[in-house]
Structure formats: structure tokens, C-alpha cells
Amino acid sequence: MPHAIGRRHLFATATMGLAAPAILRRANAADVPVQLISHRYPGLEYYADKLKSALPNVAVDTRLMQAPDAIQLQRLALSSSSNQLDILWANSITLASYAKSGWLEPLDDLWAKHKDEFNLGDYNQGSVAGCSYNGHIYGMPITTNTMLYAYRGDLYDEKGLQPATTWDDYVANAKTLNAPPRRYGVTLALKSDMVNNELQSVMNTVGDGWFDKDWRPVFNDDRGVKAVEIIKHLSQYCVPGFTAVHNDEHSVNMSQDIAAQGQQWATRCATMDNPDKSRVVGKIKWTVMPQGGKQVMISDTYCISRYTAKDKDMLFRLLASALREENQRGAAALATPPRNAVLNDPALQAKYRWYPAVSQCLAVAQPLPALPEFSEASEIFNKRIVQAVVGQMETKAALDAAATEVQAMLKERGYYK
């Protein structure tokens, strides 16, 4: 009986085994689609879809999820210098953090090279600034999002109420319209990272903001305590379960006639007038938050990983193609366009009735502090703020504890030298 495995077989197998990694690597480089990890809301879903067809022969795999999950995955990939992530969604906060860590590709040269081809001069400067860190461009603007004071115009008229110009009026309006369990006076979203977004306006108008110029916490001073006390008072008239509510549930509360007012992202306005998703079509109005707004403003952007194995010029062209003017017009209902040609188009301003309010709100909005460690700091003080709002701790004690913890963390990261 002949041997089943001869020397030739062994040699052939060994040769194939040795060659396999090289063959597979070559196949990988050519075939593996561009990988995107992104947050998910209708505007980002639209652009993720556009990325798939932006360039011929360039396949894109999109992984869309809630912001905290997306950020977690991105950090894991970037901190391990993985080349498995090519492009990523970032906002102003994460962009600063990633850029400071050296995880993002600076786009200045590519921006200059392709400026004319993709009419990049049309981007408004505020949006480009929101995608920059230390004077370098790191992202391509998708939208600049802000929060609006959303209220039920019909209910306000019925009760003879005016949009609140002070926080006391805002609480009073919520109290007047509070009729549980049928409908509540207000909706709040205090889950996870939404806490600092919800409180940005009250902290900037009633309080002194989050940090001073040396990055020392000021949210625990007397005015900061008063700001959190206002939210605590407001929460009496809020849809229950607000500590487990993020953007999706918050939108449902407004669109399903469960809440009479609340802060709402500009990207969620279109849903309110979508008859397939809303019971209050045409009934919601928008304006600026009380006492001059100063509410949150966040630029959403696409960035290129420094560790990608793909051609960076190709990736830049992919992003620029997906975000070209024609596509931004298509997304005008879903996201505030960063291109002037689209944003200032009178026809679009007339078509989307929340656009004038968005423009007003953007004019008075304030970005979150440009602290690269803001995500980590907010992770600490957001918990403490919620403990104060639900009465687990006294407000002053909770904010003092948060300030001590944040300072300790920042000191460890090299601040206050």
C-alpha cells in the first residue's frame, strides 16, 4: 500500500503554508471594504448610506450604533493602533480627545489639495472650526447640531402661555401643562452623556458654566447649585423614568403627545412633522432656550484614522464625495447642513419650518468646554448631578464631590501644574 503522504505532499503543503499569509494579505488589502464606526441618527444613517456609493469600486462597511457604544469601539480600535478602522464619526468632544492622543490624520494638506474639486470653501467657518484642534483640521463637517426649546404651540395657546424667557417661566409652564398620566409638563433625558447636554443651557445662563479658564470646576459654586436645583424642581413635572431616557425615548415623548415641552436636537425636528412617526404633526414650535440660550452645540464630523492601511487620499475623496452639496440638500431635513449654499437656500428655509429657529439657536449656542478629557470628566459629574436631581444626595454635596473627583482625575492627567 503506497504512503498516503509522501515527501512531495509535505513539501507542497509546507510551501502553500508559508505562502498563505502573503497571499491572504494581498487579498485583504484589495478586498476588505473601508470600515466606518459611527453614531446613529437619521442624518448619519443617510450619510452612511451615501458613503457606500460615493466612489466607484470602493466598498464601505458601516457600523452604526448609539454614541456611547460607537465611542467605546473607536477608542478600543484607535488606542491599540488597529488598522481595522479606517473612517469614523466624531463630535467636537471626541475629536479633541482623539486628536490630542494622536489617533487622527490631520487633513490640512488634503483639504488644500482637494479644495477646488469639492468646493470645500463653501463650508461655513464655524463648522470647520468645530472639526479642528490646535489649529489643524481633523474632520470633514457633517452637521452642526444644537438643541432647541421645543414646545406644543397648541397647548401653549390653549392656556395662554408664552415661550419662557426665564428658567422660572420654563418651570412654571411645565407645571401648568403637567397633567399626568395623560401628558407631562416636560421631558428630560438624563441618561449617560445626555446629562451635560440637557444642563448646558441652565449651567451657562444660571450657573457660571462647567470650568474656569484653568480647567478648575465651577459647576459646584452657588450659581451652579442653583442651576441644578432648577432641573431638580423641573423634574417634578417630567415624564417618569427620565434617568433611563436617551435621545430616542425623548423624541418618542414629544412625538407621541406625552410631553408638552423639552429641549430637542435640531436633528430630531423632522421626526415631529413626519406623519408616520408623529401624533403631533404641525403642533410643535421651536425657539431659543430661556435667558439667552447658550445651549449645547456639537459639530458632527467624519475623520480618518491615523492607523488606516488604506490610501488616505482615497478616504478623503470618499468623505468629500459623500458630503457634496447635492447630498447635503438631500439630508437637509435630517441635519443642519454645514455648506453655506445649502444652509442659506431660501427654498429650503421655507420648506423646513424649524430652520429659522435652528439659525437663531446656532447664533447663541455654546460648544461644550474644549477639554480633551471632557468625556471622562462628564462621566463623573453627570452621575453626581443625577444623584442630586433624584434626591439621592444633597445638591451641594453631590456637586462638591463631583468637583473633587474631576480635579483629582485631571491632576492625574497632568493639569494644574
Place this chain on the structure above:
Amino acid sequence: MWLFMLPSLAVMTVVLVYPLASAIYYSFLRYYLGGGTPQFIGLANYVELLGDERFWGDLLNTVIIVGASVALQLVMGMALALALYAATRGVRLISLLNFLPNVVTPVVGAIFLKWLFIGRFGLLDSTLISFDIYPPNWLGDPVWAKITLILADTWKFMPFLMLVLYAGLQAFDTQLLEAAQIDGANAWQRLRYVILPMMKPLILFVVAIRAMDAFRFFDLVYVLTNGGPGTATETVTLYTYQIGFRMLEVGKASALGVITLVIVAAMIAGLIFMMSRRGREAF
């Protein structure tokens, strides 16, 4: 013999020994994922954690939630197992339906439960309000949020206990029950003095397995409350996740992982000791 064991040893090394050794190594470092070079700091992470009020609060939360949910699961699982044991019809169908929550992927189950418990428009609230019953704040009140998590964990894992206990009852010597019945023992006395003593080793076994599993409680609490309101439902595993993946402090998160491992190992060692003692008594 060793050749046969090599594949499993290799797999164990890659998925168990290496990560565990890495975690122990990292726990002695100040290692911030966002940048900088890791620094050796000895036991400083452990000292910091053991002096951290939040860690002790989270440990208490974990013990309360795990203790209450495992106790509830045991009582309900035993009751259902006995009911099935006594039933003459539809046993397979009932046990199949009861087991369904256990086969649902934990995160999917948690999302389903979230839409059940979410304030006002959740299925539970809507139903109760339609009967003019004012529902509690399931996920937003510190006490109710804990109760909701205990109920959610019970819904998900009670079927496992039920099935194991039912299997144990199936192997039960019915002559003992018949003898007790002839001696005049009523149903409660048969349960108290015959069934439960015979089932003790199995009960301890399933409690040990469930307690070990429940101590790693993460999916349900992450989706339902994310540890909130505040830190009212934050468990040790969720705190580890917060430190590691939100604060990016790999060294401190590793130290907390090692502390959790030690606590669970001590708990399981205690239960195994009890099992072996009870086992000797039983046999």
C-alpha cells in the same frame, strides 16, 4: 495523553491564562488608554479602590440585587418545578414556554424589557394606566429601579433553575414519598421533610452556578438603567466597565476585575464547601 490535552491547553492559555495574567499585570500599572506611558505603581490601584466609597456602594448594590434575584428565582423555580412534577398533562409545553426567556440573547431580552418598563409609553405603564392604576417609576426611582432589575433578572434566569430542579425531581425515588404518605405526612410535610432534604445538594449547586453568573450582572443593568438613577443600580461589573471603557483607566479597571474575581472565587469556595458537607450528609 498530553498530546490529547494540548489543543484544549492551548485554547485555555489564549482565552483564559493570558488575559488573566495580563489583567493582574496591568492592575499594578497606572495605564491611561488615552496616552502616556504606563507606570508601575505597585498596589496603589487596589488601595485606591478599597478606599473608594463608590466601590463599596456598588458592591452592596450587587449583593442586594444578586441575593434578592437568586432567592426569588430559587423560590419560584422550585414552586414551578414541583407544579410540573405534579402535573399530568402539558408538562413539555409548559416547560418549553417557561424556558423561552432563557434562550433569548441577553441584550435583546434587555431591550425588550426596556420597552416594557420605560416610563409612560412602556407596555406596562400603558396597560396599568388604562385600568386607572398609577404605575411606579420603574427605572427612575432608586428603589424601584433595583426592584425592576431583580424582576428582570428573575424573568430571564428563573427558567434555568426551574429546569434543573425539575430534572432533579424526575430522578427522585417516589417510594420515599409514598412511604411518607402512608405514614400520614401531608403535602407540606412531604416537601419540608422529604423532598427538600433530598434536593439540598442540587439546590446548592444551582444556587452556586446562578450566584456566580449573577455576580457578573451586566447586560440587563447596562441597557435598562445604565447603573442609574445616579449610582442606585450600579454593580461592580458596570463600575469596572465605566472605569475601563469610559474613563480609559485600564490599570484601575484591571485591579477592580481582579478584586471581583477574588470575591466571586471566595463566594464559590464557600458554596462548594457547603455542598461537599451537605453532600456527605445526603449520602
